[in-house]
Amino acid sequence: MQRIGVFVCWCGSNIAGTVDVQAVSDALKNEPGVVFSANYQYMCSQAGQNLIKEAIAEHRLTGIVVCSCSPRMHEATFRKTAAAAGINPYMVEIANIREQCSWVHKDMLTGTEKAIILGKAAVAKVNLNTPLTPGESPVTKRALVIGGGIAGIQTALDIADAGFPVDIVETKPTIGGKMAQLDKTFPTLDCAACILTPKMVDVAQNENIRIFSYSEVTAVKGFVGNFDVTIKKKARYVNEDVCTGCGACVEKCPMKKVPNEFNLNMDNRTAIYIPFAQAVPKVATIDPMHCNMLKNGKCGVCSKVCAAGAIDYKQQDQYIEEKYGAIVVATGFNPISMDKFDEYAYNQSKDVITSLEFERLTNAAGPTAGKLLRPSDHKHPHTIVFVQCVGSRCSACAEKGKEYCSKICCMYTAKHAMLTRDKYPDTEVYVFYIDVRTPGKNFDEFYRRAVEEYGVHYIKGMVGKVSPEGDKLKVQASDLLNNKQLHIDADLVVLAAAIEPDKSARPLATMLTASMDTNDFFTEAHPKLRPVESPTAGVFLSGACQGPKDIPETVSQASAAASKVISLLVKDKLTGNPCVASSDELMCNGCSSCERVCPYGAITYVDKEFRMPNRTIAIRRVAQVNPAVCQGCGACTVACPSGAMDLKGFANNQIVAEVDAICK
């Protein structure tokens, strides 16, 4: 028989406001096995924990029930408390009477009744708990960073700086990501390239960092500390180790009309190309869709002009297997397609552009060498209309937009407007906004400067229609503060397109068994307290893959993710979760149902000898669980038709006892 102590927490008024905590501790006092019951204002505080420790000693407790907040909050805290007082931490059960009780009930009677029932269930379970001891697993001291934008770069540099090897996998031929395409960065207006490219060089020169560019992750197996990852290095038809990045091939390539994705297709590149001058690695890549040699064997110019002999038309995709202790997702974002927003005539006029296109048009390395010229006729625009929230905060239609605020648009639009007025004072600039959201350090001051010092016309309202007419764009808009409809003849219209997670994120999340929200942003383990960890152990989040972010925020999060990775990699061994599945071999019928449903590949089947009646021996096929790989999800226990599979700490009889206690 257990000797159980019950500890009911008030959580200030969070619980005590809707639950009569005294009634709960009184009621639970009479449950089987309970020898002590008390309540306290903050059970998680030092004083509360001491109360538990003293009760354990005084009443020789063997098990504990804490009626408090969600086990996600403080289960670990109370397990430590129990361990410190000398009882097995897995003899602790949490009855969640806050999130699942006091917060959802308004009335004290119902709240109290439910809290008592939840407490009884926990007591019933502890009566059947057995001490558990976690196993240990080794840690591979290498990290994988998926995505080579500023998030991935910062994370990799920080991990490498702590002395651990890091691999960056980037799908594009170069690292740098979106930041490499930007002109200036708010709110200080440093040039993006000036602050990014030195970091890219640092990555290239860091002995601890390997870059797999033009590559993608195709398979992930294993678990925290022990991931097995397959990386596909796509054939770039250029030997990376030999290519010097001299650019002779690019100069001579006769295929010069390939849309240049780095400049958002506003100019052309060659079929063999280096995305931009500061690319890392500075290595050429052949675009097989447009290379004549690869398409029909008729060319070979690049091979002839390459002094280093780096061109290899026969190169194949290569698959690399590598082990990692931790994985950081840094897959970033893209602006959404403007195809469904043709009220703004994006598909009708070249002079309706997105903000990212505007960045390229003002970037010295862009298609116009930094001169702000209209894409249609290369004339200088004299009236520019910026439209904010195009597809952001849009709940009307999932095909069109996103319900969330894209967060970065207010600031980059203020930046675009300000820089335009600064460089071209003869240009009238209008910004249509719903709300101007500038909650960052020096952000609102920046926006106000655009209005007060640079004379940008901020108009509270929206653009309803853009009609190309002659060489003008007729903009029809509302000015809500003046209750007017405006008609502006613009030369250029810039759309602040909503941003969305990169399309690679969803399949990657499946590979990693990491959870995502409905918008395909990765979910953090806790929105406030564990913002850079995924709920999947060993998987960390960096940058806009977790939610819209500007550069300062991305870099902070990238470094935070790195520090979490470092604190994992410094450990030699990881303590596992003892709540894992195990199979009763005598009951197992060898059907493989459990093996098929296991998402972690933790179950294997072995042929084993069993002693049978009359001194015979039979060989039977039975399931075995690798406790280091098992995550304790319990899928196998429900799939098992013979009841052989059970989960330690959540055994079938424990669950049934809880249900019985609830239904009593």
Place this chain on the structure above:
Amino acid sequence: MKVSYFPGCTLKNKAKQLDVYARRCAEVLGITLEEIEAWQCCGGVFTTANDEVATKLSSVRALQAAQEKDQALVTVCSACHNVIKQTNHAMQTNASFADKVNRYNDTPYDGSTAVYHYLEMLRDLVGVDKIKEKVVNPLKGEKIAAYYGCLLLRPNSVMRMDDPENPSIMEDIIRAIGGTPVIYPYRNECCGGYVVMESPEFAKKKSNAVTESAASFGASRMVTACPLCKYNLEKNAPAVPVVYFTELLAEALGVKEDANA
């Protein structure tokens, strides 16, 4: 292929060409339009109020007539199409409305009839390639401006004909019969509609904006599926000749004789 056909009042009077050419072209393209017996006026506009039932019963009866013959229902007038399609959608999605309607019916109607505008019939049931095959008098690159107006495209959540901001259904057909479609920004803006009755000046402004836009993009003719749009554009803004799209199609398919003959 046989389909049920709802012509509508105006097509029996002021917009005979829209109807006659629709029938002739359908024949050439292998579709038999079976006019619904004893159809009633759709009412011209869909009343959006949830509690309006009586004004939508004629549409329900047409939908039911098609269902009884197990046929799709084809409309050609934009207004009829809008009213019938919206009514059908309300029958599918608004249970209390459907319940009220069905109290007027001998057999309940569940919203399952497929409603096609003639243009959708051309795209989805005939196919643009088939039209191309049947062309005898190609338009030789003539610049044609398709005018959609409001009723065919909006509300898009119900009409689902095409991208409401950048439609291509008429343009694809214009291309198929040898014309050059003119893409101009006012093709989905309002002509002034029924407001012409009491405020002709207002309708004139709206129609002018449409035809001027089409003209500035070089259109030599405009096509529409709506008798009221055609009236407004011709009456108030006669900058560019306006014909029904069925007439243009009949021209290309070689079946355009005098409609009144």
Place this chain on the structure above:
Amino acid sequence: MHNSNKKLQQEIIRISGVNPKKCMRCGKCTATCPAFDEMEYHPHQFVAMVEDGDIEPLLKSESLYRCLTCFACVDRCPRNVEPAKLVEAVRLTVIRQKDANHLKADDIPAMLDEDIPQQALVSAFRKYAK
């Protein structure tokens, strides 16, 4: 709200099916409205005034008869507020009253010409009269 007419407000919300609280005050409806110049109250004002229960001025306004029901505001609204349905509901609360038709049969002959399609007449009657 001191001018609030809760009863009418609820009636308009009920028959239109519109929830004006969904409006985030972006003004795209008014930006898009082809009848703006003809209207005293514009689409975003209809939404805001119904939300406030400030219905009386709308009932008296000619704006009710200038809405073209073109549905551009409905399709372009990022929050699916459907302002045109509100305008229609306000108009209906007027013309459903006794002798409150905006268009009367006697007015018709003066409006006709040779070519006007039947569609224009039935549509106008549907919108302007009960």
